[in-house]
Amino acid sequence: MTALRSRSRGRQEADAVSGEVVTRFDRAERWLHWANATLVLTLIATGSIMYVDPLTALVGRRVLVNTIHLYAGIALPVPFMVVLVGRWNRGLRRDARRLGRFSPDDWRWLRKRSRATGSLRVGKFNAGQKVNAILVAGSLPVMLATGSLMKWHDPFSDSWRTGATFVHDLGYVGLFLLVVGHIRKALQDPVSMGAMRRGTPVSLRWAEAHHRGWHDEVVPTDDPPDGSDVG
Amino acid sequence: MGRRAILGMLGLGAAGIVVGSKVQRVIAAVLEPITSRDPTGLTNLIPGADRFRIYTVTGSLPNRSRAAWRLSVGGLVDRPQTFRFADLLDLPSTSLTVDFQCVTGWRVHDVEWKGVKLADLLDHVGVRDGATHLRFTSFDGVYTETLSLAQARRDDVLVAYEMLGKPVTHQHGGPVRMYVAPMYGYKSTKWLSGIEVMDHLDPGYWEHRGYDVDGWVGRSNGRDDPPIAGA
Structure with missing residues (x-):
């Protein structure tokens, strides 16, 4: 983590410190986020039109809506495959590992009523962001599998098709709530939002205030490392 | 942690495909007294409800x-x-x-x-x-x-x-x-x-x-x- 070289502005790898700022999300991460967001929002919009009666009544055009939904669904794995190619995904891989690891303070964070006291050591991502990422990452393959089963249903028994429809419906409601919650949180957090939208580096002071574990990780200090972000 | 959670969700999704139609029948029976009296139609959005x-x-x-x-x-x-x-x-x-x-x-x-x-x-x-x-x-x-x-x-x-x-x-x-x-x-x-x-x-x-x-x-x-x- 120490030898991150600074290159031209905006092309920095995630976690690169330059002066008083640090890059939160790099190109690969932002590209994956927005490519995936475009597809997921398209899927939620077209899915809603097919699932919520008043919207169905308003828009109609079932064949067209269904076709858009189908192609957006098939395209879902593509952004993930694209970021696997090459070396631009190092920051992304590092963040994926971070999202999957829960420190003792993360569990405390999830249980705690007030998280604003700052007594907990939050890493690059807080526990809520981790839970959101895991739930999205787990539900997208399930949606892809159940959607495929509904589309290419011939080899499967009727009971499985009904089951797949049921799981797909559940996943729709869950993902809808997750995405709405995610967007709401993002709108309340303009610094993170800028970091994801334009790649704007965040100030080290902001990092220390909101993600102290991350700050200490990217800015080597004299204190002995306590490793609390690798639970 | 993250990997286990995601694998767990994939497992739940697969189980849902297999037993979902039975689960759905139970949910439909439980919800029927509510959905049949709900003038807003909102309860119809609960996955599993018997609905057109x-x-x-x-x-x-x-x-x-x-x-x-x-x-x-x-x-x-x-x-x-x-x-x-x-x-x-x-x-x-x-x-x-x-x-x-x-x-x-x-x-x-x-x-x-x-x-x-x-x-x-x-x-x-x-x-x-x-x-x-x-x-x-x-x-x-x-x-x-x-x-x-x-x-x-x-x-x-x-x-x-x-x-x-x-x-x-x-x-x-x-x-x-x-x-x-x-x-x-x-x-x-x-x-x-x-x-x-x-x-x-x-x-x-x-x-x-x-x-x-x-x-x-x-x-x-x-x-x-x-x-x-x-x-």
């Missing part, structure tokens, strides 16, 4: 009052006639309580239908020798469907104007729609406006898009749903 999904192939939901509605019955008949709504009420009425099964998997249990048996309507206009098939048209301007004459004369094939004890709403294909009980939903033309008696088969809207012409529940389109009661 509104399919329309055109841009807007067709809407026509009972007063403005007409049904033209022609082709190979002795007395071509344009029926008004009141003309239908002059014919003997028949009631059925059966499940509604969509080819894509959802099923609504115990739906009560009331209308005129298509066989009675055909007798009223008199079918000529040489007739083999019927072609149904919708006032959405696009949808078409077919039945063989033998299928059309079954006792469980209705020109329906009441559903669940109330007039068929325009969402569900009102004021008058077909209800072909033993077949998948796409065989039951909504927003019915025309019946033509013909001497050949002219495949309908979904049949041009790959669905079986003989859409028996449980015996077509690669499905094996339990047959509709009484069919």
